[in-house]
Amino acid sequence: MHNRRGEMHQQQSKSPVHLAIALGAMLGTTARFLIGQAIPPLGPGAFPLGTLVVNLTGCLLLGLAQTLLRTRRLPYAHLLQAGITVGLLGGFTTFSTFSVETIRLLQTGQFIYALAYQALSLVGGVVAVVVGGKLGGQVVHGWLGGADQ
DSSP states (O other): OOOHHHHHHHHHHHHHHHHHHHHHHHHHHHHHHHHHHHSOOBTTTTBOHHHHHHHHHHHHHHHHHHHHHHHSOOTTHHHHHIIIIIIIIHHHSOHHHHHHHHHHHHHTTOHHHHHHHHHHHHHHHHHHHHHHHHHHHHIIIIISOOTTO
């Protein structure tokens, strides 16, 4: 049985998480836009280098953030986790643009570019998350002296 007071309290307790996600997403989408503008498409087939750089960087940072946030005891860790991973990096990376750009490459007959873009994005993304996680482990265990500090 739910009462209005309990439901209101539950909604209020989620408000800071929603705000952290919204603020992170605002920063992430703005950064994605600026980087996309700064890195023009590559070559005559308009290979979408900007989106590739953004997505691979986002994957690297996600691996790093997940490791650091999981192993460090930080105040407001749940807000940082939501704001950074879901908000900032979720807003920064873009699967929809990746998909549209792949279709555009295919429609213009750039089959090799489309295949390379797919392979670099998918394999590179997984590798970048793993590398980011390893870097995060190095930060925690090497530079910061362990996870209990």
